Every structure is written in C-alpha cells, then in structure tokens.
Amino acid sequence: MNGIAAATLSSTLSNVLSEMCFADPERVPPGPIENALCVGIRFTGASGGNLRLAISAGTAKQLAADFLGLEAVDATEEVAQSFSLELANILCGSILASTGERLHLALPSAESIRQDEVHPFCWTVSGAGPEIALGLTFESSRG
Amino acid sequence: MTRKDNVFKTLVVDDSPLMRQFVARTLSIIDGSVHVLHAANGREAMDVTQSIRPDLIITDLNMPESNGDDLLDSLAASKSLCQIPVIVLTAEGERCRGGKPFRHEGVIACLQKPVRPEELREHIAPLLRRRADDHHAARLSQ
Numbered sequence: 001m002n003g004i005a006a007a008t009l010s011s012t013l014s015n016v017l018s019e020m021c022f023a024d025p026e027r028v029p030p031g032p033i034e035n036a037l038c039v040g041i042r043f044t045g046a047s048g049g050n051l052r053l054a055i056s057a058g059t060a061k062q063l064a065a066d067f068l069g070l071e072a073v074d075a076t077e078e079v080a081q082s083f084s085l086e087l088a089n090i091l092c093g094s095i096l097a098s099t100g101e102r103l104h105l106a107l108p109s110a111e112s113i114r115q116d117e118v119h120p121f122c123w124t125v126s127g128a129g130p131e132i133a134l135g136l137t138f139e140s141s142r143g
Numbered sequence: 144m145t146r147k148d149n150v151f152k153t154l155v156v157d158d159s160p161l162m163r164q165f166v167a168r169t170l171s172i173i174d175g176s177v178h179v180l181h182a183a184n185g186r187e188a189m190d191v192t193q194s195i196r197p198d199l200i201i202t203d204l205n206m207p208e209s210n211g212d213d214l215l216d217s218l219a220a221s222k223s224l225c226q227i228p229v230i231v232l233t234a235e236g237e238r239c240r241g242g243k244p245f246r247h248e249g250v251i252a253c254l255q256k257p258v259r260p261e262e263l264r265e266h267i268a269p270l271l272r273r274r275a276d277d278h279h280a281a282r283l284s285q
Contacts, residue, residue: 016257019257019259020257064161067161067165068161068164068165068168069168079161082159082160082161083161085159086159086161086162086256089159089205089234089256090234090256090257092234093233093234093235093236093255093256094234094236094255096236097235097236097237097255101237102237102242102243103235103237104235105205105234105235107158107205107206107207
C-alpha cells in the first residue's frame with residue numbers, strides 16, 4: 001500500500017476548508033483527536049483504496065455552522081455528523097481529481113475509532129491541538 | 144397569470160441533508176423568490192418532479208438506492224420532463240471534465256464540490272431572467 005503525501009493532503013484540506021468554511025487549517029504534530037468522528041470512503045477504478053477522516057465533534061460543529069451560516073450553538077450532533085460525511089466525500093474527490101484517473105467514490109460511512117489512536121497527519125483550525133486527521137491510501141503500488 | 148405562477152421552483156437532490164440545506168440557503172441568497180423542494184435520492188426526485196414539475200433540478204450523483212444517473216436517465220426518457228434544466232453537483236471532478244458523459248441533454252452544468260455560490264449564480268441567473276421575461280410577456284398578452 002502506498003499513500004498520498006502529507007503536502008497534497010495539506011493543500012487539499014486547506015483549499016476545501018477555505019472554500020467551504022473560510023477556515024485555515026494548520027499542520028500539527030501527530031496525536032489523538034478528542035471526541036473524534038471518523039469517516040471512511042472507498043474508491044475504485046484504475047486504482048483502489050480508501051480515505052479516512054477523523055475530526056473532533058466540536059470542530060465539526062463549528063465548521064458546519066460556518067458552512068451553513070449558522071451560530072455554532074445551532075449546529076446539532078446530527079449536523080456535525082452530516083458535515084463530517086460530506087467533508088470526507090469532498091476531500092476524497094478533490095484529492096483523487098489531482099491524479100487524473102477515472103475513479104468512483106463509494107458512499108462515505110461512519111467508522112468506529114479508538115479515542116487514543118495517534119494519527120500521523122493532523123491539523124488544527126482553532127490552534128488548540130489536533131482536530132482533524134486525514135489519510136488516503138492506495139491498495140496497489142502505483143507509479 | 145397569478146403572482147404564484149412566477150415562483151421559480153428548484154428541486155435540490157442530495158442524500159446529505161447538510162448539502163441540501165447549503166444549496167437552499169445559497170439559492171435564497173441568489174434570489175429570495177426561489178422556492179426550494181428537497182429529495183434525498185433519484186427515486187424521490189422523480190416522484191417530486193412528476194407531481195410538481197420544477198423549473199430547475201440541482202442534483203448530486205452519488206446517492207443510495209437511486210443515484211443521480213438514474214434520475215437523469217428517467218428525465219431523458221420522459222417527453223414531458225426532458226426539457227427541465229439540470230445542474231449536477233458532484234465530488235467526482237472527473238465527471239465534470241467529461242470523464243463519463245451524461246445521458247441527458249438537459250444537463251446545463253456540472254460543478255465540482257465544494258461549489259462557490261457565484262458558480263451557481265452564473266448558471267441560475269439566466270434561467271431566472273428567462274422566467275421573469277416569460278411571465279412579463281404572458282401578463283402583457285392578457
């Protein structure tokens with residue numbers, strides 16, 4: 001298996017969150033994410049693999065509120081969950097678009113996550129430690 | 144023709160309630176008179192379309208049970224509904240670049256998510272203007 005480089009993940013995450021929520025994520029050292037929601041998406045086509053997104057529930061609520069033009073208090077857990085699923089979908093599509101390959105995304109699905117899991121690639125949007133973790137791996141060796 | 148006849152009905156089709164809410168809000172900012180209908184998949188969208196006949200359909204592609212391509216196929220097969228313009232919103236950028244052609248000629252745009260409000264405005268504004276012109280012409284002829 002090989003994965004997408006951190007630089008590609010970083011630039012895509014930055015572009016997408018800037019576009020959707022006017023947020024500016026910053027790379028932070030690896031670590032666990034508190035109260036994380038986790039989403040996985042499989043993709044198939046010329047290459048197959050999966051994307052995994054973990055986001056703290058509080059961050060998902062805030063970003064969802066910014067995306068919808070709501071006050072943060074009005075963003076429910078359901079809205080946060082819906083946001084995390086759609087964010088994973090959009091990130092996966094954007095990252096894979098850069099490969100130029102014709103790939104099909106499966107529907108995003110919530111996944112279980114160990115709360116003490118240390119994620120290698122992490123970002124913060126509030127400056128308060130790891131809030132978003134992202135990874136994309138291909139099932140077969142490429143290039 | 145009544146004022147009610149001038150309402151521009153837009154059907155938003157996406158399995159994500161968050162995305163439907165985002166598009167509805169964006170449409171209300173573009174034009175406060177747009178009436179937004181919702182559907183969570185292609186089958187629901189066809190049910191709504193057959194009963195209400197929207198002026199525009201904005202649809203995701205990747206949905207459970209009945210996806211966007213199923214919806215486009217159903218619209219293309221209907222003589223009465225094939226003229227309804229459709230905007231596709233999808234995370235799969237390759238579709239927007241012609242990777243797999245749409246089987247429905249009514250698709251006027253394919254936009255990759257995340258979509259900017261001005262991108263939607265660019266494609267919706269001409270439809271709103273045409274609707275307003277048609278309504279004005281109809282009133283003059285009465």
